Amino acid sequence: MDVDLSIFSLMVMKRTWLRLLALILVAFIGLTGFGSRDGLTGDYPQDTLDVVNYLKYAIELPKDAPDRAELQTQARRRIQAFAARYQRNNSVSNLSSFTTMRTALNSLAGYYSSYPNRPVPEKLKKRLEQQFKRVEAALKRGS
Secondary structure, eight states: OHHHHHHHHHHHHHHHHHHHHHHHHHHHHHHHOSOOTTSOOSOHHHHHHHHHHHHHHHHTOOTTOTTHHHHHHHHHHHHHHHHHHHTTOHHHHTSHHHHHHHHHHHHHHHHHHHOTTSOOOHHHHHHHHHHHHHHHHHHHHTO
16 A cells, blocks of 8 residues: 555656646746847837848948958848848738838848958948938838
């Protein structure tokens, strides 16, 4: 009888520990989430403005900036993350802000792919600045 009771209490204790572990894992994942490693929040207008501001900073870097290569790499990552998150999202893919943003991102990504060690030329900078202004204006209008 004592052996049956000890086996039963071991089974109950094992089950209790497993449930506690499952509860801790669920709480941890629920509180931290899987996290967005791309720096985007899922809020399209805010993400768009964040990417625009970062890219404005990246394209204005002087030729001799010590961290220019790293910032260009980060800019490319942000471009890829933005495109991956929003290009198949039907609620934003038809917005004028999105189509203009994609045009700007494609231009800059193409330049970075072709000329990774060179600063962005003035002609492209001016065009990107115009497109970024159109994106910001469209976001203010809600489109």
